[in-house]
Each structure stands twice: as C-alpha cells, then as structure tokens.
Amino acid sequence: DGAVVARVLMEGGEAVGVEVLRRGRSHEAFARHGVVLAAGALGTPKVLALSGIGDPLELQRLGVPVRVANREVGQGLSDHLATYTWFMIRGADEQLLQGENCKHGEKFNIFFNLTEPPTGGDGPVDAEVRLFTDCNISRKTIDFGVEAVLLSPESRGRVFVPTARAEDAAIVDFPALWESDYDRLEQLLVRFGEALGLGPKDLISDKGETLAESVRSKAYLYQHFCCSARVAPEGQPGVCDERLRVRDVGRLY
Structure with a gap:
C-alpha cells in the first residue's frame, strides 16, 4: 500500500519499533520483542543510516x-x-543450418568451482556457465553463446x-571491477572451451x-546484491x- 519504513525507533540503546510513512503521513509501530530488518541489501543499510547507525561522516552529511x-554499514x-x-x-556445414541446431535457446547450465579440486571434494561452488545456441542465416554459421558467471567475485x-x-532510494556505488575478477572470468571461459574441445584460438567472439x-x-553485474550489512x-x-x-543496539536484528 506504499508504506515506507523511515527509521528504527530507539530508547535507551534498544530498538522499540519503527517509524512508517504511509500516504504522506508518519505512523509509529512498536515491537513487543524486537525489530527485524528485512529490507534487502540496499534497503537495510539505508534504514540503519536514517536511524543514526552508520559512518559518522555519512550521517553528518x-x-x-x-x-x-x-x-561498515553499507560497505x-x-x-x-x-x-x-x-x-x-x-x-559449419550448411546442412546443419536447420531444425534443432538453429533453435535459439539455452541448452544447459552447469555449476562448478574454479578452485582445486575442480571436481568432487569440498571446494566451493563459485562459478556458473550457461550455453545458448543460434544460427546466423545471413553468414551461414552456427553460433553459440556463453554466459560465464562468478558467484563470489572479489570486487566490492x-x-x-x-x-x-525515506522516500529516496539508496544508490549502488560500484567502482571499476577488479582486474582479478576479469582474469577469473577469462579463466572460466577457457576451461569451458577446453571441455568442449576448443582451444584459445577458437574462442574469438x-x-x-x-x-x-x-x-x-x-x-556486468547480476543484480543479486548482498553483504552490505x-x-x-x-x-x-x-x-x-x-x-x-x-x-551495539539491543533488540535489533
């Protein structure tokens, strides 16, 4: 109904409720046991900051x-x-430019890890690859598209x-991505190409x-933000x- 949480209400170092804006009017809702923030990776640090919890320099601004x-709030x-x-x-043989070979769509996706061991063991699942196929009729080629995803990049x-x-949305500030992540994406594509029997010279876009x-x-970023609190x-x-x-705040989770 358009309600927006403006801030957490606190007394004596404890959270006692929230201030809510609804249809241009301010309302207060009080908690019996505690306040749970579930505003997502962007909304949670915003509510904390507007409640006076955060970097003193940012709060002063x-x-x-x-x-x-x-x-650490928002970082x-x-x-x-x-x-x-x-x-x-x-x-590609022109006879292949028909039927299922030219049906655009995702053929499969796989999850694995870039760290050792590459298969089995207890290594983290930190990468995903999705394979798409299509045909370019004008140049008579069968193409394939690869989306390579780092699930836990180092960039922050x-x-x-x-x-x-409270009505103004928080902003994602993502500076230039770290070179190490570009290198890992490249490594991911090379490993996938090797699994298909392709060498580096074959992987020309x-x-x-x-x-x-x-x-x-x-x-690009995947818009699955996390880790800001x-x-x-x-x-x-x-x-x-x-x-x-x-x-340092009681009854706030």
Whole structure:
C-alpha cells in the first residue's frame, strides 16, 4: 500500500519499533520483542543510516544524529559478476543450418568451482556457465553463446544513501571491477572451451574480439546484491554478530 519504513525507533540503546510513512503521513509501530530488518541489501543499510547507525561522516552529511558509529554499514556490497559472449563455429556445414541446431535457446547450465579440486571434494561452488545456441542465416554459421558467471567475485562496492528522505532510494556505488575478477572470468571461459574441445584460438567472439577484450567490454553485474550489512564474529569488522544482532543496539536484528 506504499508504506515506507523511515527509521528504527530507539530508547535507551534498544530498538522499540519503527517509524512508517504511509500516504504522506508518519505512523509509529512498536515491537513487543524486537525489530527485524528485512529490507534487502540496499534497503537495510539505508534504514540503519536514517536511524543514526552508520559512518559518522555519512550521517553528518545526511544531517542524522549519530546513535551508533559503525563504518561498515553499507560497505562490502557484493554481486555475481557475469559476461556474455557469442562465438562463431568455424566451417559449419550448411546442412546443419536447420531444425534443432538453429533453435535459439539455452541448452544447459552447469555449476562448478574454479578452485582445486575442480571436481568432487569440498571446494566451493563459485562459478556458473550457461550455453545458448543460434544460427546466423545471413553468414551461414552456427553460433553459440556463453554466459560465464562468478558467484563470489572479489570486487566490492557500497550502498550510498543520497538524502535523509525515506522516500529516496539508496544508490549502488560500484567502482571499476577488479582486474582479478576479469582474469577469473577469462579463466572460466577457457576451461569451458577446453571441455568442449576448443582451444584459445577458437574462442574469438563473433565481433572479432579476443577473449580478454570480450570479457572486459561485456562484463556486468547480476543484480543479486548482498553483504552490505556484514555478519562477522567478535573482533572483526561487521554490522551484525553471528546471531544476526545489530552491534551495539539491543533488540535489533
């Protein structure tokens, strides 16, 4: 119904409820046992900041009184990093340019890890590959497209709160992606090509770009944001403890 959480209400260092804006009017809702923030990777740090929990310099810019100083709020934003490239199969027989071979669509997707061991074991699942096929009738080629995805890239951004108005959306601030992630995307495509029996010289995009050029020109974020209110054990930088309690605030999770 258009209701927006403006901030967490606090008394004596504890969360007691929330202020809600609905149809231009402010309302207060009080909690019996505690307040659980479930506003997502972008909304949660915004609500914390507007409640006075965050980086003191950012709160000063917003004109919000500091209740709990924590520079980790909104930091460490992460997302899947992907790249999508079409490759041309050389020397395709024109007789193949029909039927299922030219039916556009996703043929399969697989998950695996880039770390050792590559198969089996307890290594993390940190990569995904999706394969698409299509035909280019004008140049008489069978093409295949590969979307390579890093599930846990090293690149990090932040959530930026532009104003103290609860109605204004938070902004994703993602600087240039880290070179190490571009290298891992390239490694992912090479390994997938090897599984198909293709060498590096075969992995030239349909625009004539090298694999390295294609990865860097076509990389994008997946819009599966996370990690902007980091959980961390005691003694390490973070927003919440291992029981999901917001640090230095009672009854706020």
